[in-house]
Amino acid sequence: MNEESLQQIAADLNVTPGAAERAPRMAKLVSDTNATVAAAALRSLAFDSSPYQYQAWLAGEDER
Amino acid sequence: MQSAIASLDLCALADAIAHGEVTSLDATTVALERLDIVGRKLNAVVRLDDDRALAAAEAADKWRASGAPLPPLHGVPLAHKDLFYRAGDLSAGGAKIRADFRADVTATVITRLDAAGALDLGRLQLAEFAMSPTGYNEHNGHALNPWSPAHVPGGSSSGSGVAVAARLVAGSLGTDTGGSLRHPGAMCGLVGLKPTWGLVPADGVMPLSASLDCAGPLTRTARDAARMLSVIAARDYESAIGDGVKGLTIAVPGGTYRELLHPDIAARLDAAIKTYRALGVTITETMPPDMAVINALMQLIMSVEAATIHRRWLIERPQDYADQVRARIEPGLFYPATRYVEALSLRAGITQEWIASCIGHADLALLPTIVIPVPTIAATTEGDPAAVAAVIGQLTHCTRGVNYLGLPAASVPCGFDGDGLPVGFQLVGRPHAEALILRAAHAYQGATDWHHHVPDTAELN
Numbered sequence: 001m002n003e004e005s006l007q008q009i010a011a012d013l014n015v016t017p018g019a020a021e022r023a024p025r026m027a028k029l030v031s032d033t034n035a036t037v038a039a040a041a042l043r044s045l046a047f048d049s050s051p052y053q054y055q056a057w058l059a060g061e062d063e064r
Numbered sequence: 065m066q067s068a069i070a071s072l073d074l075c076a077l078a079d080a081i082a083h084g085e086v087t088s089l090d091a092t093t094v095a096l097e098r099l100d101i102v103g104r105k106l107n108a109v110v111r112l113d114d115d116r117a118l119a120a121a122e123a124a125d126k127w128r129a130s131g132a133p134l135p136p137l138h139g140v141p142l143a144h145k146d147l148f149y150r151a152g153d154l155s156a157g158g159a160k161i162r163a164d165f166r167a168d169v170t171a172t173v174i175t176r177l178d179a180a181g182a183l184d185l186g187r188l189q190l191a192e193f194a195m196s197p198t199g200y201n202e203h204n205g206h207a208l209n210p211w212s213p214a215h216v217p218g219g220s221s222s223g224s225g226v227a228v229a230a231r232l233v234a235g236s237l238g239t240d241t242g243g244s245l246r247h248p249g250a251m252c253g254l255v256g257l258k259p260t261w262g263l264v265p266a267d268g269v270m271p272l273s274a275s276l277d278c279a280g281p282l283t284r285t286a287r288d289a290a291r292m293l294s295v296i297a298a299r300d301y302e303s304a305i306g307d308g309v310k311g312l313t314i315a316v317p318g319g320t321y322r323e324l325l326h327p328d329i330a331a332r333l334d335a336a337i338k339t340y341r342a343l344g345v346t347i348t349e350t351m352p353p354d355m356a357v358i359n360a361l362m363q364l365i366m367s368v369e370a371a372t373i374h375r376r377w378l379i380e381r382p383q384d385y386a387d388q389v390r391a392r393i394e395p396g397l398f399y400p401a402t403r404y405v406e407a408l409s410l411r412a413g414i415t416q417e418w419i420a421s422c423i424g425h426a427d428l429a430l431l432p433t434i435v436i437p438v439p440t441i442a443a444t445t446e447g448d449p450a451a452v453a454a455v456i457g458q459l460t461h462c463t464r465g466v467n468y469l470g471l472p473a474a475s476v477p478c479g480f481d482g483d484g485l486p487v488g489f490q491l492v493g494r495p496h497a498e499a500l501i502l503r504a505a506h507a508y509q510g511a512t513d514w515h516h517h518v519p520d521t522a523e524l525n
Contacts, residue, residue: 006398014375014397018382022394029363030398036360041406044413051408054415058262058470061495 067524069094074234074288081139088139092121095141098232106208108226110146112186120183138181144237146187147270157270158190160203160384171268173296180295188223192389197459198444202386210519215438218251220244224282225252230522235283241272243463249475250433250488257289261470273369276467286505309507310344315426320355324435328481336478353421361407362468371396415469431490433475438485472498476505477514
């Protein structure tokens with residue numbers, strides 16, 4: 001992800017101009033993390049998944 | 065008398081008060097004096113409420129004299145990380161931005177401790193917005209490790225770790241989003257227990273990352289942790305703590321958990337494993353899944369959730385954040401919403417995969433808490449930024465992933481490194497395995513005496 005894109009996201013979408021100026025130092029972390037999670041999701045995330053599945057699973061474990 | 069009272073651990077102090085061997089007023093007076101003198105010297109104290117605490121202690125002694133039944137922490141003085149709200153009181157969260165914030169609610173965990181008879185003496189130092197594994201706080205200065213003031217105490221629950229290790233209070237509540245109870249536990253020589261995510265109510269506690277935050281106790285012993293957890297989780301973790309570990313199986317995951325291990329830490333972990341074998345535990349070796357993925361998932365969730373609640377201040381008051389803290393929050397402004405939902409949606413499956421790989425058929429997993437010896441303050445704040453970042457990254461190498469998994473974990477003291485700083489190992493269990501973790505930690509403490517060592521700065525000798 002290039003630094004200009006990050007600066008635009010910070011300035012235009014999040015309205016945090018100071019963060020836009022500091023975007024270059026975060027570019028590699030954001031790019032690497034985004035790529036790692038995106039790849040993991042492509043590999044493992046089922047269509048019928050939900051962000052609430054985890055809480056339901058934990059509750060089930062508590063009942064056991 | 066002061067040394068005798070300060071030397072008592074939480075359960076011993078509660079028992080002594082209940083049996084009339086120590087008054088709550090004496091225990092509270094000693095704790096307030098020690099927090100004021102030793103605690104301020106170690107920069108562990110934010111605020112003490114002397115008048116309120118002494119009045120509550122007198123009331124506790126009268127209640128006991130009446131012969132009425134006593135709750136489990138009756139008259140026991142405690143102090144907590146400065147992010148647990150009490151209605152009407154200041155609660156700065158270690159942050160310049162929140163210096164004047166007064167809570168209008170009381171945290172459920174504080175209400176439960178009140179109902180259990182505990183006295184609330186005040187609030188303790190922490191990392192700014194609970195965002196540092198070292199305890200770093202640019203605005204309030206560093207809390208100092210009681211074992212060596214040149215070294216970090218661990219964070220973000222730094223003041224809690226310092227106060228319990230220096231025998232100022234017998235227990236303290238902290239929070240753990242990436243290791244913030246286990247770091248001061250390991251670095252100050254204490255039991256730091258991160259409960260299963262969601263077990264302990266988080267309302268009235270300053271948030272960092274709602275999907276990862278856990279409140280829990282820092283204490284000298286596993287039994288003390290069980291007593292405090294029983295109160296704040298409203299369940300019983302104490303009655304089976306003495307059941308022993310004979311016949312249990314503990315898995316020791318290799319791979320990434322052993323790769324960065326310093327020889328001093330490896331030696332202490334191996335000795336702990338030997339102790340467990342001698343107690344009748346079967347040890348198995350397992351292999352973790354790709355922790356780079358789990359750590360990335362944790363990083364994404366934490367920074368997105370933190371950036372969401374901090375965005376207004378990042379716009380209005382960016383200069384009031386320490387640069388190190390702002391640098392941890394701001395990446396969260398850049399991830400697509402789909403990545404965040406993916407990270408949450410993958411959580412149950414990846415947690416089950418980690419349990420299968422790391423614990424397998426065993427009862428618990430034993431990991432390092434921190435793979436390197438406790439660093440100095442200088443090593444975590446001065447010089448080459450890349451070197452500083454590397455040290456800080458190593459501190460959370462074995463802890464932050466556990467928060468994504470949401471599993472219960474405790475750091476248990478297991479000796480000292482070459483410089484005389486504490487070392488801890490980490491017991492991790494399946495969801496809601498707190499009782500088993502505490503039982504295993506208690507058995508280990510019954511066979512060792514690391515938790516009885518007292519730092520010189522405690523000024524007890």
